[in-house]
Amino acid sequence: MNFKNALLVVASCLALVATEARADAPERSPAVIGATSSSPLTFARGKTSSGWLPFEYVAGTRIFVRATINGGPVLAMLDSGASSTVLDRRFASSLGLSQMGDLTGQGAGGSTQYSVVKGITVQLGDLSWNGGDAVAIDLSAVEKQVGHPLPIVLGGELFRDAVVEIDFKRSRIAFHNTSSYQAAQNAHALAPTPAAYNQAI
Numbered sequence: 370m371n372f373k374n375a376l377l378v379v380a381s382c383l384a385l386v387a388t389e390a391r392a393d394a395p396e397r398s399p400a401v402i403g404a405t406s407s408s409p410l411t412f413a414r415g416k417t418s419s420g421w422l423p424f425e426y427v428a429g430t431r432i433f434v435r436a437t438i439n440g441g442p443v444l445a446m447l448d449s450g451a452s453s454t455v456l457d458r459r460f461a462s463s464l465g466l467s468q469m470g471d472l473t474g475q476g477a478g479g480s481t482q483y484s485v486v487k488g489i490t491v492q493l494g495d496l497s498w499n500g501g502d503a504v505a506i507d508l509s510a511v512e513k514q515v516g517h518p519l520p521i522v523l524g525g526e527l528f529r530d531a532v533v534e535i536d537f538k539r540s541r542i543a544f545h546n547t548s549s550y551q552a553a554q555n556a557h558a559l560a561p562t563p564a565a566y567n568q569a570i
Contacts, residue, residue, distance in 0.1 A: 410530050410544075411497050417546040419494035424535075424542045427517045432535070434542055436523065437492035439464050443520050447533075447542075451524025454489065454501070457508040460520035461486050468505045481506055491523065496544045498526055 412418065425433040425444070432447040438456075441464065461468055468484035483506040491498040512519040527533060532545040 409498060409501060409526060411499070412546060413495035413497075416495040417549040419496035419544040421536070421539075421541045421543050422494050424540055426537070426540060427515065431515055431517065432542065433517065434493065434523075436521075437490075438521060439466070439488075439490050444518070445521045445523045446515070446517075446519055447527070448522050448524045449528045449533075451522050453525045454491070454503040455508070455522040455524065456486055456489075456503050456505045457512075457520050458484075458505050461505040466505075493544055496531070501526065 422434055424447075427433055433444045434447055436443055436445045438445070443460075456466075458468065466486045466488070468486055470484050471482060483504050486503045486505045487500075489498070489501045489503045491501070508519045508522070527544060530547070532547055532550040534543045534545060534550075536542070
């Protein structure tokens, strides 16, 4: 799929990919991965979507979206392979969040030390995730690799519990309620591929 001109819709268990455009939506080339029915995410009253949000496409591989974390604005990286939301230790400290435990976890890059952070609040347009738990690690090495400041990585919660719609041509993204979202009629199934401890599409 040519992501540069595609509209990609992602959640967690099942993928749908369009192979041709409809006459009434000539620029859509969507994919969908379905999520679980029980969700910690909530939408503003009367809303079933975050609404379209602009994103930055860094190095043609990473999506950064503006979010509000515990009341403060930040540019967050989106990562479908991250099993949970991850904060850089420095960023977590700047928010005054307590980092509990000195644990060792395993990821695609090997073992890493991490702590648990509770009471995270994430706001993305009309979408909220309130009082959740996240992981705090030193992201400085990843930040150098990505070539962009990396205070937080938004991962598993969004991709498990929302339909993530990405419009690459217009550089915008939206997060939808899984129970009300309807995929384009020209979509076909595509299973996500396991990649080490993550998944790839």
